[in-house]
Amino acid sequence: MRRPNILIVDDEVSNIEIISAILEDDHEVCFATSGEEALQVARAELPDLILLDVLMPGIDGYEVCRQLKADAVLADVPVIFTTALGDQEAEVKGLELGAIDYVTKPVAPVILRARVRNHLDMKRMRDELAELAVTDALTGLGNRRCLETRLAQEAARLAARGEMLSVIILDVDFFKRFNDLYGHAEGDRCLTMVAAALNRAMHRSNHLAVRYGGEEFACILPGLAHEEAMEMARSILTRIQALGIPHSASDIAPHVTVTAGVATAACRAEVEPQRWIVAADRQLYAAKAAGRNTVSGRFYDAVALAEL
Template sequence: MSKRAVILIVDDKVSNIEILSAVLEEDHEICFATSGEEAMTVAQTAMPDLILLDVLMPDVDGYEVCRRLKADPLLADIPVIFTTALGDQEAEVRGLGLGAIDYVTKPISPVIVQARVRNHIEMKQMRDQLAELTVTDALTGLGNRRRLERTLSQEVARLARTAADLSVIILDIDFFKRFNDSYGHSAGDRCIAMVGATLNRAVRRAADLAVRYGGEEFACVLPEAGHEEAMAVAHNIRDRVQALGIPHSQSDAAPYVTVSVGVATAICTPGADLSSWIRAADAQLYLAKAAGRNNVVGRVFEDRELKELQAA
């Protein structure tokens, strides 16, 4: 059974929310807000599939809410349909210019609202499916580098609001070139696929992300994971890869395939550069390799250190 789409209805009049809810609740999950400020909070929490947004609201009007939504990387792709008693063309043009995808006037026509909501949700789902293909690694089924960069950007922005921790893991299959040279590229592809599947099983939380970063290198993003938790995940990954027992006669680390793992944890702050976490974790991966490989090395980075990495 497919997941029901979530619709956020924003209107300062509860009676209007009740009317729209009655029209849409049979096919969709409904959440609501009665002010512009509340709308932003609910949108960030619920991550709706579509927003029905009233234009005329006190304090923060619908135009300003739409502008804020489109300026937020986490919310910018959510379709917005304006609902208003305004019927003039100028108001419609202004709303569409701010990034709204459609416009309906009140009093609403239930049939028209249902049709437009259904059509826009279907289009969003198709766009999401196409976008997912562009950020998926074909060999492992994990995310790819583009997915990593997109997720890091979103999570750094989100977690900076509460100064929460973010941990990044980077791992590399030890002496993989030797493995390819000894066993062949087909065996190398199977090895990468097996390590990818193992990584996917080791990263368990719904918010966590595992990707194939490139070649024989993988990465994980662990939002709101402290350093101890991230190190435990990293050790679990290393142990699981070892347990695969894939023969590797040309490795100096072990007679089977192993990985070296670097872990970086830091508090997210406004304006933080997402690439700093990658550089920090990569530096720890270098230390793990220098220590003889088949190792896990990680530490907590201060904001100052991340900025130094960003400037490097």
């Protein structure tokens, strides 16, 4: 089982050593000695919980917390303030900024371990509930909400370095006819098999396949260049044809096929994540107009994508 990752932020190395010694038996520990470094490490490590000192030179803990909670990727990471401050006003300010708890130094090992464990348990339960809310009950893939959330997170993360993001939207060809001919139970079985094939095509841990709605599916492919995304879309078409699901009501093949649209662009902070969906959807319709059971795609520059 993966051990939770704790980020300790304190400008005093001795404090980091003390807290690390308390937690390292049950947790992975990383650290930062300034507010600026804390934000960098948090974005790189994506910790499960952050222990954050309040009083630091430069960016103090309050400002670090504010920036963490404003970051779409890090907003849900629990923050526990650790400080020698003992006044109620300081505690209230930290909680109002989004911290989940407050621990005064010198820390008591038993209390610190208990609070960290409790907040990690609560985070795990919240994550499990959130996972249910973004999971499609039929296929087990993510649902539309999952797509929108993950797309926003990845676009924000990739925009920091102007990296590529590709999105595929695909549609089962003549699916209404399939349902009418074979019945809804077979329709559900068809969608489940298509979803499984789609999921197997995701070769990187940060690539995601979701059920977008009805017989439509989508893939989020962070860091994938356009030709790579086009090749993946073609391989998905081949995988689904290889399932050999009979479809005698199709105009293009005796078995189930799909049509796909691909959109790729370098991420920019000013471009809304939803633009990738709009672009991929346009390419899907272009592929349908070209006869279905094919792929249409385009690489967009930031201006063209933003204007869609």
